[in-house]
Amino acid sequence: MTEDAFISIRKVDKHFxxxxxxxxxxxxxxxxxxxxxxxxSGCGKTTLLRMLAGFEAPTGGEIFIDGQPMSDVxxxxxxVNMVFQNYAIFPHLNVRDNIAYGLRKQRLSRNRRHDLVEEMLELIKLPGFGDRRANELSGGQRQRIALARALILRPKVLLLDEPLGALDKQLREQMQLELRALQRTVGITFVFVTHDQEEALTLSDRIAVMSQGRVLQLDTPSxxxxxxxNREVASFIGTMNFFDAKVSGVNGARVEVEAAGLGRINAPARDxxxxxxxxxxxAIRPEKLELTADAPLDSGISVQGSLENAAYLGERSHFFVKLDGLDQPVxxxxxNREGATIGTDATGPVWLNWSEASVVVLTSD
Ligand SMILES: Nc1ncnc2c1ncn2[C@@H]1O[C@H](COP(=O)(O)OP(=O)(O)O)[C@@H](O)[C@H]1O
Ligand SMILES: [Mg+2]
Structure with missing residues (x-):
């Protein structure tokens, strides 16, 4: 384990x-x-979060938080404290009492309690909302109250199970930015669960991509x-073009492959x-490919194809190019910039160009 791991999940299994x-x-x-x-859905995110919270016990393995084994805690x-998707706030209490709810077992003076709540209302950008009733709040405001209620207890770890899942798209995107800023301000470790890849990319320092109870890849968003x-991660995050290939040469930092549709090309071996x-x-991302009407000067990183169709989407356009030897168009x-050489009304022969660095080799693990 690394020296500075704050949460350490070690070979944890859970059977139901x-x-x-x-x-x-x-x-x-x-x-x-x-x-x-x-x-x-169903890959085990909530189960893992509930084991961190202590609501479920692992069948095998061990969880450490802040250096302490959690099995008997x-x-x-x-x-830790947990925030749920269905904002668990009490409809019959006002905002102040909702936020202060967790403090009721702590012996605090009225003034101290009041100050802590006001501090939280500032933090979640709802100053002056203390007397509002829960049913007078929007979905976004309720979710902020739920956050404040969890944060007022000063947990070392905040666990969030799809907390923005019930909000509509626009509000969700705004709350993502606020949540990120809030986390930076309080400096608490956040473990955040989502099935939305864009949300995970926007918010996270690092992400564990899970499938069927296992971690497929643990990495930074980029x-x-x-x-x-592997292919599962590549297709889960964003859009990707895939080409079957065989390794035809290995040369230190690069690998040469014979790829269907593309021919013999080079790719970084990446250790x-x-x-x-x-x-x-x-695998090559759609935005890493470039279309030109004429053959490029450097012939090693391009292939000729035929433009089948295209879609204009405002800020960008999507093109679909048929290559010899491939069923699926690329x-x-x-x-969409001023002076683009190929418009969405074009058809016929085009050149597909890319840079070696944008080629990803996937293995079948
Ligand atoms: N209490 C339980 N009893 C039986 N099976 C459960 C229980 N909780 C979760 N599961 C199963 O464990 C798997 C993972 O569920 P869950 O952690 O809720 O996934 P996610 O949060 O990623 O959607 C699913 O197959 C689910 O049906
Ligand atoms: Mg879940």
């Missing part, structure tokens, strides 16, 4: 009868990190996007070992 919800997961989370668990003794390790003849897949995404 015959269902294995978590399968040997190991994750280390740093102090003050905004960490996300990302994956589709009940939920209320853990330095690491996941730019260098996914992986490849064997000649090995089957791999090549997707190209281009920003």
């Amino acid at each position: 009868g015959k269902v294995q919800a978590i399968d040997s997961v190991s994750i280390e989370i740093g102090h003050g990190e905004f960490f996300s668990l990302l994956g589709s 009940p939920p209320h003794m853990r330095p 690491g996941l996007y730019e260098t996914p390790h 992986r070992r490849y064997v000649e003849g090995e089957s791999v897949q090549i 997707a190209v995404s281009a920003q």
Whole structure:
């Protein structure tokens, strides 16, 4: 384990009868990190979060928080607090009493309690809202109250289970920015659960992409996007073009492959070992491809194809290019700038260009 891991999840399993919800997961989370668990419904995100909170016990493995093993520590003794999707605030209490709810067992003076609540109302940008009733609040405001109620207890870790899931898109995007800023301000470690890849990319320092109870890749947002390790991660995050390929040469930092539709091309090896003849897949993002009407000067990193159709989407356009030897057309995404050489009404022969650095080699692990 690294020296500064604040949360250490070590080879944790969780079985519910015959269902294995978590399968040997190991994750280390740093102090003050905004960490996300990302994956589709049923992959085990909530189960992992509930084990951090102490609502579920691991079937195997161990969880450490702040250097302490958690196996014998009940939920209320853990330095964590949890925020849920369905903002768990009391409809019959006003905002002040909702936020102060967790403080009721602490012996604080009226004034001290009042000051703490006011501090929280400032933090969540709702000053003066103390006397409002819960049913006089919008969805976004309620969720901020739920955050304040969790944060007033000064937990070392805040666990958030799809807290923005019930909000509409515009409000959700605004709350994402606020949540990120709030986390920076309070400096508390956040473990955030979402099935929304854009949300995870926007918010997180690092993300664990999960599937069927396992971690597929643990990386920074740009690491996941730019260098996914396998096809599942590559297709879960953003849009990707895939090409079947075989390794035809290994040369230190680069690997040469024979790829369907693209021919013999080079890609960065990125510290992986490849064997000649090995089957791999090549992946290239649509926005890393460029279309030109004429053949480029450097012929090693381009291929000729035929423009099948295109869609104008305002700030960008999508093009679909048929290549010899491929059933699926290749997707190209281009920003709509003044003077673009190829418009969405064009058809016929085009050149597809890319840079070696944008080629990702996926393995089948
Ligand atoms: N209390 C439970 N009893 C039985 N199965 C459960 C229980 N909680 C979760 N599961 C199962 O564990 C798996 C992971 O669930 P969950 O952690 O809720 O996924 P997610 O939050 O990623 O949608 C699912 O197959 C789910 O049906
Ligand atoms: Mg869940």
